[in-house]
Amino acid sequence: MSNYKIITDSTCDLPPKIIKELGIHVIPMEYTLDGINHFQDVYDHGEKTRAFYSHLKEGKKPTTSMINIERYMDIFSSYLDQERDVLHISFSSALSGSHNASRLAILELKERYPERIILTVDSRAASIGQGLMVYHAVKMQEKGMDLTELADWIEKNTGSIRHWFTVEDLQHLKRGGRIGAIQAHVGTALSIKPILTVDAEGKLLNAGKVMGRKKSLVELLNRMKEESVDSENQVIIIGHGDSREDAELLEKKIRQTLPVKDVILTYIGPIIGSHTGPGMVGLTFMGEKKEN
Known part of the structure; x- marks a missing residue:
């Protein structure tokens, strides 16, 4: 398989079994409930999510926040340090600022890792739509598609x-x-x-x-x-x-x-x-x- 890591955000809402099968890195996004910050547990099999929805039914009103530049840099660089390239598939830029944060993180990282390929692609999708795009991207990678070809394929197929x-x-x-x-x-x-x-x-x-x-x-x-x-x-x-x-x-x-x-x-x-x-x-x- 090509030597690059596919990374996405927890807004993809893929189940833990599929995340493990695909071998992707899913970055947990953050939400606040009752004044306490939480990261979405991407390996939660339903227990924590059911409890979350119980709070909503009680009238609780959570807020969410985007992934910041520093966090993207830390995660991307962990693979770049292993001499692996990175392809990030982001939550729709029309619904969140996370894609732009990933783009700015990559601009900084390219100066530190000029020999590596680091790309972020706007899925123009949300939740399971983003998840489906990630699913197909991994299948393309498994067939041998290289990083730049795959990024181009995603851009052409978001619609x-x-x-x-x-x-x-x-x-x-x-x-x-x-x-x-x-x-x-x-x-x-x-x-x-x-x-x-x-x-x-x-x-x-x-x-x-x-x-x-x-x-x-x-x-x-x-x-x-x-x-x-x-x-x-x-x-x-x-x-x-x-x-x-x-x-x-x-x-x-x-x-x-x-x-x-x-x-x-x-x-x-x-x-x-x-x-x-x-x-x-x-x-x-x-x-x-x-x-x-």
Whole structure:
């Protein structure tokens, strides 16, 4: 395998088993709850994440923070010191300043390690969409693709990642400024469920709404039926905010409808979950490239 390390952020929301299988370095991002700082545990099998969502259900309001330049430098240099090159795949720059921090860290590191290749690529994705991009990147690396070729492949294919998700409680989107207070109040009262996506620029987009939870899950399936390509060879990811039964129901509906290769089921971790709340269910797969 090519001598470079693939690194990403914990916003990828990949499950511990997959992280280990892929051999990637996932940098934990930080959140604050009740005045106490926590790093998202990327090897948590659900216990800590369930406790986090319990706090949200009690009305707690966590905040999140980006990875700073110094932390990126420390992690990248640990591999550069081993004479290994680095490819970092970041959380969407439209949703966080982390990508820019990684870029600035690399500018400094290139002066110290002029002989090494150090690149960061904006996934223009969030959560499991970012996770799916990382998954495919590792598979390309395993086939022998070198670092610069892979970085170019990611840049060209960010628009092929499809993210679709719905949330149970609109108040969390209101807190993040994604919808207005009146819209959140009325939507909650009428059981309106938004259908959200991430566009080609990596921005969150409200793409529609349906009445009721079951219809929102069906709508996620419908989006995949309309947009997926070569589904029989696809590994897809379903993420959930402590709503495993709904995620498993969506998986069942997909397997009954489309001949997918495999389904990765995972928790949406505290960083993304702070903004989407309990009950979020998301689906990501490969589709035709979106144009800006």
